[in-house]
Amino acid sequence: MIDDFAKEHLHDRLRRVREALLWKLDGLGEYDVRRPLTPTGTNLLGLVKHLALLESAYFGMVFDRPFPEPLPRWDDPSTHGTDLWATEDETREEIVDRYRRAWAHADATIAALPLDAPGHVPWWPHPDVRLFTVLAHMLTETTRHAGHADILREQLDGATGLTPHHATDHDAATRDAHYAKVEQAARAAAR
Secondary structure: OHHHHHHHHHHHHHHHHHHHHOOOOOOOOOOHOOOOOOOOOOHHHHHHHHHHHHHHHHHHHOOOOOOOOOOOOOHHHOOOOHHOOOOOOOOOOOOOOOHHHHHHHHHHHHHHHOOOOOOEEOOOOOOOEEEHHHHHHHHHHHHHOOOOHHHHHHHHHEEEEEOHHHHOOOHHHHHHHHHHHHHHHHHHHOO
């Protein structure tokens, strides 16, 4: 009974954070969803593309339930990092649709297997895993990247939050006053 509760709880959280990540694209133009906003090139659409690949692999090949579309080989150095940005030929719609197809495939794997179902992650130091471990890992990974997306979106237009209903929508003066207060505290602490 606890396994069913734990599986549904983790799966529900994963579904919610997936939606939060995609919400970060809403209302932005092509340039803003693709443009690098950190020195390492982190960008909103690249995070979505990256998570589509991760879900496809972790809930596909790891449990011998291959994703029905081609994936880059995990052990091919020439493909490392290519999932973190969108080429000019890849559309936002293609990437978002791929992510949603990866969700459907992952959801089917999660629904079909018990939490103790064995899997094999060849790139991990201890490759023999259970569905529970992979589900917790993907929830952590997706939440981590949704946090990145929240910061990137805030840099673009100040929008923050998990959903449109929970969005923080302060005017520029309120944001500037808060920023000044935090900056003043940081400078005072550094003295």
